[in-house]
Amino acid sequence: xxxxxxxxxxxxxxxxxxxxxxxxxxxxxxxxxxxxxxxxxxxxxxxxxxxxxxxxxxxxxxxxxxxxxxxxxxxxxxxxxxxxxxxxxxxxxxxxxxxxxxxxxxxxxxxxxxxxxxxxxxxxxxxxxxxxxxxxxxxxxxxxxxxxxxxxxxxxxxxxxxxxxxxxxxxxxxxxxxxxxxxxxxxxxxxxxxxxxxxxxxxxxxxxxxxxxxxxxxxxxxxxxxxxxxxxxxxxxxxxxxxxxxxxxxxxxxxxxxxxxxxxxxxxxxxxxxxxxxxxxxxxxxxxxxxxxxxxxxxxxxxxxxxxxxxxxxxxxxxxxxxxxxxxxxxxxxxxxxxxxxxxxxxxxxxxxxxxxxxxxxxxxxxxxxxxxxxxxxxxxxxxxxxxxxxxxxxxxxxxxxxxxxxxxxxxxxxxxxxxx
Numbered sequence: 001x002x003x004x005x006x007x008x009x010x011x012x013x014x015x016x017x018x019x020x021x022x023x024x025x026x027x028x029x030x031x032x033x034x035x036x037x038x039x040x041x042x043x044x045x046x047x048x049x050x051x052x053x054x055x056x057x058x059x060x061x062x063x064x065x066x067x068x069x070x071x072x073x074x075x076x077x078x079x080x081x082x083x084x085x086x087x088x089x090x091x092x093x094x095x096x097x098x099x100x101x102x103x104x105x106x107x108x109x110x111x112x113x114x115x116x117x118x119x120x121x122x123x124x125x126x127x128x129x130x131x132x133x134x135x136x137x138x139x140x141x142x143x144x145x146x147x148x149x150x151x152x153x154x155x156x157x158x159x160x161x162x163x164x165x166x167x168x169x170x171x172x173x174x175x176x177x178x179x180x181x182x183x184x185x186x187x188x189x190x191x192x193x194x195x196x197x198x199x200x201x202x203x204x205x206x207x208x209x210x211x212x213x214x215x216x217x218x219x220x221x222x223x224x225x226x227x228x229x230x231x232x233x234x235x236x237x238x239x240x241x242x243x244x245x246x247x248x249x250x251x252x253x254x255x256x257x258x259x260x261x262x263x264x265x266x267x268x269x270x271x272x273x274x275x276x277x278x279x280x281x282x283x284x285x286x287x288x289x290x291x292x293x294x295x296x297x298x299x300x301x302x303x304x305x306x307x308x309x310x311x312x313x314x315x316x317x318x319x320x321x322x323x324x325x326x327x328x329x330x331x332x333x334x335x336x337x338x339x340x341x342x343x344x345x346x347x348x349x350x351x352x353x354x355x356x357x358x359x360x361x362x363x364x365x366x367x368x369x370x371x372x373x374x375x376x377x378x379x380x381x382x383x384x385x386x387x388x389x390x391x392x393x394x395x396x397x398x399x400x401x402x403x404x405x406x407x408x409x410x411x412x413x414x415x416x417x418x419x420x421x
Contacts, residue, residue, distance in 0.1 A: 322346030
């Protein structure tokens with residue numbers, strides 16, 4: 001990771017009321033290895049930008065005694081202790097009880113939290129167990145959950161404070177951005193810094209770095225954070241017009257398709273856009289083997305935006321299920337504009353009007369199967385709808401078979417987002 005080490009400007013170290021922080025991630029799925037912890041890295045990076053170093057990141061199972069002893073130990077080590085997970089309504093959601101016990105506080109019922117929960121359920125009957133989510137340690141500040149149902153909280157104690165955040169990643173990141181960071185900045189006396197954020201997809205870090213350097217203005221400061229298939233970057237310095245101009249120049253290097261404003265996740269971006277527009281997607285996948293549909297169904301409420309999908313790997317599946325003409329396959333091949341557009345139209349047709357947007361992907365993931373005209377890594381993607389012409393794009397990826405498949409799925413999501421914009 002790199003943070004604002006390019007063209008640095010003079011600055012003095014920030015003085016923090018929290019000398020350090022500790023992060024405690026709770027859940028059997030974390031200690032059993034069935035779920036990879038991403039919260040520790042995300043929170044460590046976020047706190048680091050505020051000048052709060054993270055002293056320790058720990059993973060523990062849903063065991064009350066161990067949980068309690070760990071919270072107490074971390075309170076002796078750090079002024080800021082952040083706990084993730086365990087805020088649900090079930091008996092193994094222990095965070096409220098454990099944090100209250102560690103602080104020597106009572107749990108306090110907040111009627112407004114119960115009312116908000118009822119609104120969130122939209123009039124549906126709520127199990128009495130959900131009332132647990134309306135209890136927080138006495139004297140706590142509520143951290144609103146704008147994505148899910150479980151509120152978080154921040155509770156002061158003599159040497160600092162304890163923060164409880166929900167486990168689901170989208171809920172946690174939204175709560176951090178909307179509720180926790182403003183509170184921490186206020187306590188630290190940090191002025192909100194003017195920044196322009198964006199996300200680059202499917203671009204090598206070295207190429208993005210060259211584009212940023214070429215597009216920079218005087219006193220520009222930027223930094224990047226590299227993840228599996230995307231690079232989040234932030235521009236600081238100058239005026240907003242300076243930063244937006246720099247971003248526009250960066251976009252020109254990559255034709256706009258691979259750059260999105262803000263720090264965004266393509267799966268959430270597409271799911272939210274479909275939901276906002278009242279559209280439903282159907283997928284037709286060849287080389288990605290259902291990965292596009294899988295990524296969408298990783299998010300809750302995916303049935304609202306995904307009708308279903310077809311994995312049409314062989315040509316006979318493309319013609320038999322999606323009604324792609326054998327003549328089209330014979331003349332242009334399975335990896336072609338004509339074929340993916342026909343696949344998308346066929347997927348839309350078999351949904352019988354229940355889907356209004358279709359995406360199709362066909363490519364050569366390797367390691368074999370490439371030709372001079374269509375080398376390994378060649379991928380065609382098409383998106384069509386019930387009211388507009390198809391939007392089609394050819395991509396050329398490098399890397400292993402899995403990397404080509406993953407990058408193809410991300411490119412498909414970006415093309416869907418472009419189509420819906």
